[in-house]
Structures are given as C-alpha cells and as structure tokens.
C-alpha cells in the first residue's frame with residue numbers, strides 16, 4: 001500500500017485525489033521543545049508530524065497518540081487553522097489589551 005505524500009499544505013493520495021486541511025491541533029512534546037501539528041484532511045483522515053507517526057510501520061493503519069485522540073472525538077479537539085492563529089494572537093495580546101467595554105453575547 002503506497003502512502004500519501006504531503007506537499008504545499010495539501011495531501012496527495014496514491015489514487016490521485018488531493019486533500020486540503022480542514023482542522024489542525026498543535027500539541028507540545030513532553031519535553032516542551034517541539035510542537036507537533038496533527039492535521040485533519042478533507043477526506044476525513046488524520047496525519048501528524050510527531051516521531052510516533054513518522055515511525056509507524058508500513059502496511060497497518062497509520063496513527064499516533066495525537067491522531068487517535070482527535071479521531072476518538074471526531075476532531076472536536078481541533079480548530080480550523082485561521083481560528084487557531086487568531087486565538088493565539090488574542091492570547092498573546094490579552095495582557096496588554098483591556099476587554100471591550102460593550103457586552104457581547106457569547107454562544
């Protein structure tokens with residue numbers, strides 16, 4: 001079984017279909033030095049760039065603890081790449097930026 005290849009932020013399946021990113025999840029490694037990105041693709045498959053994913057033996061279903069965790073909740077622990085970026089920006093700015101004066105309903 002040929003593996004999919006990953007180029008320019010897209011997944012190229014062996015059958016010729018090209019998938020785009022739907023959601024991502026970033027996880028800090030246990031020593032805190034590396035950030036792994038788990039990706040949910042438009043064909044509803046997952047990939048990861050951690051050593052567990054990279055070293056998984058060929059032939060079986062490819063997975064790691066990150067893709068397993070995300071698959072178990074159907075990607076509920078993941079975010080769209082844009083909202084992740086905005087959330088990080090908001091978190092980085094929050095100590096300096098006072099909350100907006102007007103009340104906003106949060107759903």
Ligand SMILES: [Zn+2]
Pocket residue numbers: 036038048049050051052053064065066067
């Ligand atoms: Zn992983």
